Amino acid sequence: MAYHAAALQRFSLKIFAEPASAGVPSTIIPVFHRWIQEGAVPGLLIDVADYTHLVDGPSVLLIAHEANYALDETGGRPGLSYTRKQPLEGTFGERLAVAAAALIAAARRLEHDTSRMTGGGIVFPGNEIAFAANDRLAAPRTADTETALRDALVAFGGRLFGGSNVEVQPLDDPARLGLTVKTVGAVPLATLLSRVE
């Protein structure tokens, strides 16, 4: 049912980091505070939440009005996530692109801002982004919704990775409806960004 995907406004995207590059999560806290000072990423940036004492979830959050950015350790795989809270205009595909643009821009900035840290900065190979629906009403975990979302994400993956070698796989989490889009080989974030902007 295409209806579901069309109504879906709450969702998250996560771009995975090179695990060895992710470093100590608490070092990101001052980075996010600086982002607020400088308005470094899109949105009304409100506050930083420190959950570095937890595993398997967000570790450091940058709370914005429209969305939450997070250094995310869900499933033991570090990455940067963008969880949309406020509705966006446009088709589902257009909304995905807007969210992806915010996420990738933030990831670039994070690469840049951590690059001079001792032990090296965080690196995003740019070959994999996970999508998860975050609205169990608009997108319940059913085969129908998954099919509708798969179509949308195949199109999104095509756009993101320039059409070639895109693999779409369901998330490895029985409680969430989601898919990862993946390509072979690293793609520079700037390239990804230019494709969704």
Added chain:
Amino acid sequence: MTWKEALADRIPAELAAEIDTFERQIALRRQDKIDEKVFAETRLRRGVYGQRYDNGQRNDGTGPKMLPYPSNGLTKGPETVWDAPGMQRIKIPMGRLTPDQMDTLADIAEEYSDGVCHVTTRQDIQLHFVHLDDTPDLMRRLAAVGITTREACGNTVRNVTACPLAGVCRDETFDVTPHAEACMRFLLGHPDAQDFGRKFKVAFSGCREHACGLVSMHDLGLIAVTRSENGVERHGFETYVGGGLGAVPHQARLFDKFLPVEELLPIAQAISRVFARLGEKRNRARARIKFLVAHLGLDEFKRLVLEERAALPDDPRWTAHLSGEPPEAEQPLRPAAAADGSGSNGFGGWARTNVYRQRQTGYATVTVALPLGDLTARQMRRLASLARRYVGGAVRATVEQNIVLRWVSEADLPALYRELSAVGLGGAGAGTLADITACPGTDTCKLGIASSRGLAAELTSRLSERAAAGAFDPAVEGLRIKTSGCFNSCGQHHIADLGFYGVSRNIGGYAVPHFQVVLGGKWLDNAGAYGLASGAVPSKRIPEVVERITGRFVAERREDESFQDYTRRIGKRALREMFADLAAVPSHDDDPSFYSDWGDPREFTLGDMGVGECAGEVVSLTEFDLAAAEARIFEAQSRLEEQAVAQADELAYGAMLLGARGLIKSEFIDIGDDPDAIVREFRTRFFDTQVFFDKYAGGKFAMYLFRRHESGPRLAPDAVHHLIEEAQLFLEACHACQARLAARPAAGVPAAAEERAR
């Protein structure tokens, strides 16, 4: 499709109607058809709290900045912007959770919050960064699994708490669960419990000796006891009233040595009626039932309650829960079996601190230790699934911000430990020095002064390795650390062995985060004693304070001496001297790290404190200063007891200045800290105008402040004792003045408030 439609046949009609009403109230407030203050109380009663920065302002570390929420001037309370994220408290009676409820909590944490659930110090669950517009659906989804947020906040009967081991404890007199459950159901929404001036907290404990229900710090506390009458054993409660923490903690007083179980609900109802009728309504700082009990005297209070009880018409609900089988008695899921002694790495240490052998042979209760009371939505869901497989529904949240799984077959312990560890929930050290309690503090609370969570996280990370390795000296292993972000004591620092609450000190023109060290509190015996403030230390040196005090205790302890006995023996002065040298703050140039708080790189400031919401009414800056002044008088008293006369004098004087400053703030917010300015402004604004004057005493109480200000410090203990009493009276007069100001009718508004004031 909406959640309302989707869940229509799963939500009890009454809950559905309440939530619909709340949704309409939100709509009306949007159209400005409900006053913002009334709306604030309305949402608070449904657990919808404000959160830091919801006034649209935040200091980002470079200075105060506007947060331009897209609210178009719409507010959800005084100085509370509509679109600002808020906190949702979710009431979990006795902390009892089912796996289905846990799944729903995980879902809503993920969809409406930041993906993290917080267990509170009263067995509730809280979510942060929630948008007001999402709350009706959030409530519907909870209602569909049998949870209401009604009266989670506001001037109501708050969550009813009980020992998490009730029913499985080896020492309890009897299982208090059915009685607590009945009490919760009976009082929820009861018409006699709607018109309180302040919150009302009820707790049950199965025995006297352990901490269990923390009865002594509750408005109504009940301890299970039995009595033999004509050879028949009867169940009842040793009943306490008027306890509570806060700026000035009160120990509850014995109301009845034996309240038969069948009298529990009628007496709770009668107490509610007396409290609603006679309790203070306007001056919220005097409105807890503890003040009514103190004002009337316990005997008179009791007489009124019994008189009220005698006049109550019979209600079948009073005893319905006492006949027949207990409705939802827990049943073990798996057969009882002894452990076979095997276990993976770390199992032994974990089992030693986190496993409690139940009185039912072959079963154990497992504590899932949650750092800072937090778990991610994913962890919550995985814990629900473990609970389903190992124990069925037997899960409870605890006041120490953990979760327990009851009725674990002992044979399953190694496997359960493995599975918990796999989801990051296998931490050892439950109930040890490393298992630290913290209120929300500056992370999300508008009243927070220092970062109680940041401090707790730092201490946890320093102590938890030792906890896991079993490396604590046995004498300190079981001590408790509790931290609050301010004197309001939501983190229950008064009843910790080592308690800390946030304060700020001015050093060289900078604000520096500090914590008051609170010592001598007693967690056992149902929160048997409250600790006293023993000196403020910069936040960044609190870990050293913990090391020192525990180290000295281990070294100097006499055989089997408890920590309380040790602190009493060596005396407050020696205790204070133990860490006096740590109070010094290096200059900003020498070490700027002292000028920011734990876990927050921004330069420390008090500028982010807002008008807090605390139980119903909105707390103004005036009230905040008055409460801070109370805490200071309390400190002055304890200093005087230790013969620290000069400090006591200074504190009592400081308390009066704070009280005066609070009043001035209602007119002139930027008054600052300068004593001369405070006294001058107070004189012109409140004394010369006679606004401060009492009907009988006139300006007498103001003279106490003027005299001390002009004549300087007092030196003799007697004189200081007197000054403390004067400060107390001055503060009472400030409270009265503030209440008069609050009751002043606004222009054009009918004088209902004035009517009530009489």
